[in-house]
Amino acid sequence: MDQYGVALAISGAILAALLAGIGSARGVGMVGEAAAGVLAEDPSKFSKVLILQLLPGTQGLYGLLTAVLLLSQIGVLGGEVIPLTFSQGIQYFMAAMPIALVGLFSAIYQGRTAVAGVGIVAKKPDQNGKAITLAAMVETYAILALLVSVLTIFSLK
Amino acid sequence: MSMKETAYINAVARIRFNELSLLSSADLEQLITAKDTKAALAVLRDKGWIDHEGRQDIDDSFKQQAEAAWELLMEIAPDTDELRFLVVGNDFHNIKAALKSFVAQEPEVRSFITPSIIPPQEIRDAIFNKDRKDLPDFARNAIEKTYNVLVRTRDGQLADIMLDAMALDCMAEFAARTRSSFVTDLVELISATANLKIALRAARTGKGEQFLTDALCNTKTISRNELIAATLKGEEELKAFISNSTYGGEVEQLQKSAAAFEKWCDDLIISHISSAKYKSFGIDPLVAYFFAKQAEIKSVRIIISCKQIKLPAEAIRERVREIYV
Known part of the structure; x- marks a missing residue:
């Protein structure tokens, strides 16, 4: 079973980047569609809607960061892979799950909130700060998940 | 989502x-x-x-x-077909206008309204040239049914009420395709209030059962058969029936005037659609x-x-x- 230790750890890293990346792509895509709708009517609102579109993109970066840290911890990036037991592999795999799953869902929900925010910008452009704040609130949970993943990875020996 | x-x-x-x-x-x-x-x-x-x-x-x-x-x-x-229910009523109006002109042998139809699904001139040509094969099913069926009634009875009012009822049924059918409860509830509201207006007018003018059967469309919130039965018993009985229905609040408006009732119906629709102000999807x-x-x-x-x-x-x-x- 120990031969699967490294494979499990790498799978965790891949899922962190993959799922969080999918969530961000979905979220950014949704906001982009809404933003394009507003820009088709009023191109001067570009800078305001761009900030909203960027917000759901951070989860993908958190997933990437987690994946890089994990791969670095187990020596994959350094060129010298550290042998891991099955149990250690599972530990690394599970360490990556918070940002993988929370990243996926929080990016989609943040995208939804940002789409609603684009509606605010369309009708009341002076209120875009409130739209950004509402969407940014969802970010909290992605940051918490990132912290848990990173701290767990660093604490594993 | x-x-x-x-x-x-x-x-x-x-x-x-x-x-x-x-x-x-x-x-x-x-x-x-x-x-x-x-x-x-x-x-x-x-x-x-x-x-x-x-x-x-x-x-x-x-x-x-x-x-x-x-x-x-x-x-x-993204799918324009889903919105056809919004204007299909205008197509039925245009069918009505073209049929009336045809019966009166007036080649020019003056009262077409737009926007509509079918260009009004196509409806006019289909009726005048008796070539309906290129029309959508709903329009072809409506023309055939109404044309037969007109030829048989020469009753323009009957043709009108039949087309109005068919328009509402068609609107409900198209609305169901959106699979949005917001839309189906809205169309139900429009159909039910239209039925109430017709029933009230029929009760006041003493119209019979056949008229009501032809004129009333199918609705979910008010039983068509019960509405017909209440209308046939007279205006007071009808108002009592309405006051016990989902639309109980409108009896007061009914007693004021037809215009007040009409406004109440329109305001009810605006009240229903207001929830869409806060939706970002769909x-x-x-x-x-x-x-x-x-x-x-x-x-x-x-x-x-x-x-x-x-x-x-x-x-x-x-x-x-x-x-x-």
Whole structure:
């Protein structure tokens, strides 16, 4: 079973980047569609809607960061892979799950909130700060998940 | 979140922007308090409604406003078929107008209305040339049924009420395809209030069962058979029936006047669509925008008509519809 230790750890890293990346792509895509709708009517609102579109993109970066840290911890990036037991592999795999799953869902929900925010910008452009704040609130949970993943990875020996 | 919901993200954002051009309650108040028709038309010109003042232009602008709203929806909707229920009633009106002209042997049909699914001229040609094969099923069936009744009975009123009932049934059928409870509830509201208007008029004029069977459409919130039975027993019995139904609140409006009841029905629709103001996904905001535009056009038409007969502002306010924005 120990031969699967490294494979499990790498799978965790891949899922962190993959799922969080999918969530961000979905979220950014949704906001982009809404933003394009507003820009088709009023191109001067570009800078305001761009900030909203960027917000759901951070989860993908958190997933990437987690994946890089994990791969670095187990020596994959350094060129010298550290042998891991099955149990250690599972530990690394599970360490990556918070940002993988929370990243996926929080990016989609943040995208939804940002789409609603684009509606605010369309009708009341002076209120875009409130739209950004509402969407940014969802970010909290992605940051918490990132912290848990990173701290767990660093604490594993 | 379904794919269908997210398909409307871009369209909803564009609708939100276009909602800014709808007249606000302050705009309507400005129109109401304008000192005369000319001043009211000047306000509309400032709002971009009309290019020039004059009676002909305001009539054109009502038409243009309705057509522009429909064209916008056709441009932005990911599936334009889903919105057909919004204008299918105009197609039935056009069928009615063309059939009347055909029966009267008047080649020119004057009362076509737009926007519609089928270009009015196609309906006219299909009826006059008796070549209906290129028309959509709903139009072909409606023409065939009504034409047969007209030929058999020569009763224009019967043909009218049959087409009105068919229009509402067709609207409900098209609305069901959207799979939006917001839309189906809205169409149910329109159908049920239309039935109540017909039933009340029938009770007052003593119409028989056959008339009611032909005129009333199918609804879920009020049983058609029970409504027919109550109408046949007379106006008081009908009002008692309505007061015990989902639409119990409108008995008071019914007792005031037909105009008050009509306004109550329109306001009920605006009240229903108001929930779409807070939605960012799905077809609902598009539908709400179209109905909001219709209500706005109706209100402006009422204000201008009242101004022309010099009604006081208070009397105009009582007639003006609720607004969406």
